[in-house]
Amino acid sequence: MAATETLRVVETHARAYKRIWRGSVISTFLNPVLYLAAMGVGLGVLVDEGSGRDALVGLDYLTFLAPGLLAASAMSTGAMDGSWPVMAGIRWQRHYEAILSTPVAVRDLVAGHLLWVAVRLLMMSTIFSFVMVLFGATGVIEAGRALLPAIVTGMAFAAPVTAFTARSEDHVGLTNLFRFGIVPMFLFSGTFFPISQLPGWMQPVAQITPLWHGVEMTRAWALGLTPTFEPGLHIGYLVLWTVAGWIAANRLLEKRMIK
Amino acid sequence: MAPAESAQLSGGADDELLVRARGLTKKFGDFTAVDAVDFDIRAGEAFGFLGPNGAGKTSTMRMVGAVSPITAGDLRVFGLDPAADGAKIRARLGVVPQQDNLDEEIPVDENLLIYGRYFGMARAELWPRIEELLAFAELTDRRHDKVSALSGGMKRRLTIARALINEPDLLLLDEPTTGLDPQARHLLWDRLYRLKRQGVTLIITTHFMDEAEQLCDRLVVMDKGKIVAAGSPRSLIERYSTKEVIEIRFPLGIQETVEDQFDGLAKRVEILPDRILLYTDNGDEAIRQVHERGFQPESMMDRRSTLEDVFLRLTGRSLID
Numbered sequence: 001m002a003a004t005e006t007l008r009v010v011e012t013h014a015r016a017y018k019r020i021w022r023g024s025v026i027s028t029f030l031n032p033v034l035y036l037a038a039m040g041v042g043l044g045v046l047v048d049e050g051s052g053r054d055a056l057v058g059l060d061y062l063t064f065l066a067p068g069l070l071a072a073s074a075m076s077t078g079a080m081d082g083s084w085p086v087m088a089g090i091r092w093q094r095h096y097e098a099i100l101s102t103p104v105a106v107r108d109l110v111a112g113h114l115l116w117v118a119v120r121l122l123m124m125s126t127i128f129s130f131v132m133v134l135f136g137a138t139g140v141i142e143a144g145r146a147l148l149p150a151i152v153t154g155m156a157f158a159a160p161v162t163a164f165t166a167r168s169e170d171h172v173g174l175t176n177l178f179r180f181g182i183v184p185m186f187l188f189s190g191t192f193f194p195i196s197q198l199p200g201w202m203q204p205v206a207q208i209t210p211l212w213h214g215v216e217m218t219r220a221w222a223l224g225l226t227p228t229f230e231p232g233l234h235i236g237y238l239v240l241w242t243v244a245g246w247i248a249a250n251r252l253l254e255k256r257m258i259k
Numbered sequence: 260m261a262p263a264e265s266a267q268l269s270g271g272a273d274d275e276l277l278v279r280a281r282g283l284t285k286k287f288g289d290f291t292a293v294d295a296v297d298f299d300i301r302a303g304e305a306f307g308f309l310g311p312n313g314a315g316k317t318s319t320m321r322m323v324g325a326v327s328p329i330t331a332g333d334l335r336v337f338g339l340d341p342a343a344d345g346a347k348i349r350a351r352l353g354v355v356p357q358q359d360n361l362d363e364e365i366p367v368d369e370n371l372l373i374y375g376r377y378f379g380m381a382r383a384e385l386w387p388r389i390e391e392l393l394a395f396a397e398l399t400d401r402r403h404d405k406v407s408a409l410s411g412g413m414k415r416r417l418t419i420a421r422a423l424i425n426e427p428d429l430l431l432l433d434e435p436t437t438g439l440d441p442q443a444r445h446l447l448w449d450r451l452y453r454l455k456r457q458g459v460t461l462i463i464t465t466h467f468m469d470e471a472e473q474l475c476d477r478l479v480v481m482d483k484g485k486i487v488a489a490g491s492p493r494s495l496i497e498r499y500s501t502k503e504v505i506e507i508r509f510p511l512g513i514q515e516t517v518e519d520q521f522d523g524l525a526k527r528v529e530i531l532p533d534r535i536l537l538y539t540d541n542g543d544e545a546i547r548q549v550h551e552r553g554f555q556p557e558s559m560m561d562r563r564s565t566l567e568d569v570f571l572r573l574t575g576r577s578l579i580d
Contacts, residue, residue, distance in 0.1 A: 002346075004379065005377075008376050008377055008379070009377075011373075011376060012373045012376070012377075015365070015369065015372075015373060016362070016364060016365060019364070019365065093360065093361075093362065093363055094356075094358060094360035095360050095361070095362050097326075097356060097360045098354075098356070098360040098361070098362075098374070098421075099377060100326055101324060101326060101349060101352070101354040101356075102349055102350075102374070102377035102378055102425075103346040103347075103349050103350045103377065103378060103379070104346075104377050105345070105346060257326075258326060258327065258328065259287070259327060
């Protein structure tokens with residue numbers, strides 16, 4: 001991997017993003033505002049007045065939900081950026097073919113793409129953390145600590161989804177990935193309720209998902225709690241997904257583009 | 260590669276040899292797309308690969324472009340091995356793919372800018388170059404438009420301009436005018452002709468014989484992965500065809516009843532589903548004899564031989580099915 005070539009790929013992404021950044025920032029801001037208002041405040045009142053408090057280890061629902069939703073949003077951003085734009089580059093607009101006709105190699109393209117997703121995750125998580133503070137879910141310093149696990153969560157999806165996209169024929173595979181992978185994880189990996197509420201057999205399944213580890217760490221560091229396992233274990237698991245996905249993305253995109 | 264061999268390749272008479280292929284082969288599973296072809300391409304020439312779709316032209320071009328590993332044989336581009344020095348080779352190439360792959364969401368001039376950045380060129384160096392290329396492609400007044408707003412011919416010209424951003428030593432054009440209307444084609448040919456006169460080395464694949472005749476100094480005719488003939492357009496026509504061709508068309512249903520009666524009228528007779536071709540060096544005489552034998556064709560046309568006739572002679576098939 002050549003560092004300068006990688007940075008040129010990042011530069012192109014940034015140049016394209018410059019044209020849409022206003023809309024992107026507004027929706028990145030509005031998304032958590034709407035979710036936290038509806039579920040955190042609206043639904044949260046019912047949870048807090050009911051028997052919810054015990055399961056939520058004494059937290060009010062908004063506080064419980066906000067960092068979980070940050071991790072889940074990072075997953076969503078990572079998975080989105082790893083899928084549709086990659087398929088567009090391979091197949092719909094075919095600009096990957098154009099890029100690979102220059103000194104840029106597949107590994108530079110993948111590295112530049114993932115580095116850009118990391119930048120996007122940093123932007124998205126920062127805005128989200130700001131909203132968390134606005135809603136009084138946590139303090140400024142704690143919100144800042146939540147950035148790292150959130151970004152790593154996003155990367156644990158961006159890299160493997162990029163690999164998955166590199167070997168998907170068309171949008172059908174991607175639609176199924178979201179339908180059967182991302183959406184169920186979003187709902188059942190501890191974002192909206194602790195996985196202790198799941199039927200016994202589903203709990204270990206939830207613990208295998210990278211999102212659960214991301215939610216666990218993001219929530220712990222945003223709220224000053226102790227995570228289920230050692231922080232290094234949670235983060236390490238996410239890094240493992242990232243690295244494995246990255247290696248697979250290099251191989252599969254090479255196979256797809258250089259034939 | 261041994262140092263001695265490398266010195267030999269990059270010095271002396273071989274200095275002018277930009278591409279050298281020996282036994283070059285490309286297989287996809289059991290299918291052999293390119294079957295042990297040999298060719299040399301020298302600096303300053305316009306070299307063509309002529310053949311129908313599926314002849315192996317694009318596969319050959321992709322191997323030369325260092326984006327497709329060779330299956331067997333030997334290939335040198337600028338004296339370098341694409342497997343080892345792909346990035347170095349690509350840095351000196353300009354590539355115009357069969358299908359446009361511009362970034363549709365960004366403006367015309369930024370497409371050129373980002374592409375130049377992939378070659379590591381500085382912005383200060385790029386902007387004057389972009390002005391030149393926009394003028395060359397006649398897109399100066401469309402520079403701020405999104406690519407998606409351009410016509411097919413304009414996109415094609417932009418793709419060629421983009422391929423020139425790094426001042427390549429070798430320009431690869433894969434079916435450059437396929438899908439364009441005649442007017443856009445002629446404008447594009449004019450631009451390519453200018454490049455040729457400036458000394459840019461061109462490699463062109465095409466299934467249009469008129470394109471090959473107009474642009475190529477030298478070409479190879481490909482069919483089913485093999486090179487079946489090589490030479491200048493003129494020499495190929497002289498070697499494989501006659502000076503003139505008489506095209507004879509009959510009213511519907513008549514051709515089948517008379518097509519075995521043309522023996523001896525010409526050097527060679529070719530029966531196609533919709534017409535009969537007489538290959539002769541004396542067109543007037545052949546036409547006279549057709550009338551003399553009492554045939555009553557719907558139309559008869561005397562034309563000069565083209566590369567299409569060469570291809571028909573070599574393969575028994577038309578270039579465009």
